[in-house]
Amino acid sequence: MENNASKPVSLPRDNPTQSYWQDPSDEIANIRTTVNLPESADVVIIGSGMTGAAIAWNLLQNATDGTRLRDVVMLEARQACSGATGRNGGHTKAASYRTFLHHAKEHGTDEAVKVAKLELENIRALHAFAHEHAIDCDSHPCQTVDIVYDAAQWKEDQRAVQAMRDAMPGHPASEYLLHTDGDIRDKFYCGHGGDEDIAGGVSYEAGSMSSYRFAIGVLKMCLEGDLNLQTNTPVHGLAKTTDGDGDGDGDYWRVETTRGTINAQKVILATNGYTAHLLGQFRGVIVPLRGHVTAQRPGQNMPQDGLPVTYSFIHGDSYDYMIPRPPGSRFAGDIVIGGGLHNMSDGGASEYGNTDDTVFNGVIAENLRECLPNYFGNSWGEDHGEGRIRRAWTGVMGYSPDGCPFVGAVPGVENLWMSASFQGHGMVLCWMCAKALTAMIDGRDDNELDQWFPDAFRVKEDRLKQPFRGALHVQPADS
Structure with missing residues (x-):
């Protein structure tokens, strides 16, 4: 297990097996909103699945006239929604009792309760959103x-x-x-x-739904709200550039892709199992x-x-x-x-x-x-x-080693955020985790967020030091 967990993580592969949901692929599968890659952006989101789509939606919806984001660019290595969201079974199923004792033992009963409530709320929110916005995704509670x-x-x-x-x-x-x-x-x-x-x-x-068609539906709504989506644009590196005066005002991220480089004030990783390709400290941590x-x-x-x-x-x-x-x-x-x-x-x-x-x-x-x-x-x-x-x-x-996703700011750097590692249960975690992450990014990381978002999901240095033991959600609580 240890040797497999510590393998270098690749970019998404070319020519993957075609999933049931991607036949046929949607009309925006290969979209590039602008012909050329933008030179700069306020925010770059890497990944176009459920997490990336939900983050983009929340960022665009939360922006007010005074704080409106000028440029939100989403980069996808392959076709839109071609990762786990477009390749899963479409199950909106929490099975919270399967992890409750583990979470209670490791984090306390209050945290375990927060996790269980979040998972059910995530399921209900997905189907409610699909119904409210008439997304054709076979939503079936x-x-x-x-x-x-x-x-x-x-x-x-x-x-x-x-x-x-x-x-x-x-x-x-x-x-x-x-x-x-x-x-x-x-x-x-x-x-x-x-x-x-x-x-x-x-x-x-x-419940069940086509998560591919749901996420595509959210992406289309974001495109109407000025999202710039660039598919078939793999990201192979991130580098922080500083103005040298120490105040951080001129700092930005260089997002290096196969089609050029984008300078971004903020970068958000919605890369799930591929995260360690860009962040080496997560090798053996997000497996x-x-x-x-x-x-x-x-x-x-x-x-x-x-x-x-x-x-x-x-x-x-x-x-x-x-x-x-x-x-x-x-x-x-x-x-x-x-x-x-x-x-x-x-x-x-x-x-x-x-x-x-x-x-x-x-x-x-x-x-x-x-x-x-x-x-x-x-x-x-x-x-x-x-x-x-x-x-x-x-x-x-x-x-992840502890069976929880990583949501929040990446430790040790500024303006690098992530929501990833969903233990094969993204359909009951991604939507609410994206909501929490955008609250953090928007400066609303407060008591209201703490009331419903589990502290166990936040990105912390000590979590990166835990040994990987496999998928905890399929193991007995005392294992």
């Missing part, structure tokens, strides 16, 4: 179920749910319904003639993990109108996640499923440090291809006449 296959894990999960109920009684973020193994078989189509070793299950509020996802046609015995909930299949220290495409969407009824690490001999350790989303790991790809008939057994039936797999793709996530 719904329930989800976690099916647990390990007895010890099931016992720990029940303890975590009770701890959340005790810590935040009556709050929606602590509302979970526990299911017996019989409930799971009767209500969720699993376990009959397939994988019978079910310990129990948990259901709660979640890339290559994930695999497939879109599959449902078996002939599956409900013809689609499954009403989303799923996760929990195998001790790993899991697969599954999102049925909702009614009215393109390819309604398709099943999007990702994960596939739990059957690997090394538990997926070889995928850490891997940024090559142009190819597949054959073992993981086969795990995902074969898992659904095992999970659903007789409820799956014969494969669809056109074949099971519609599309398969890979993408790069970012993980």
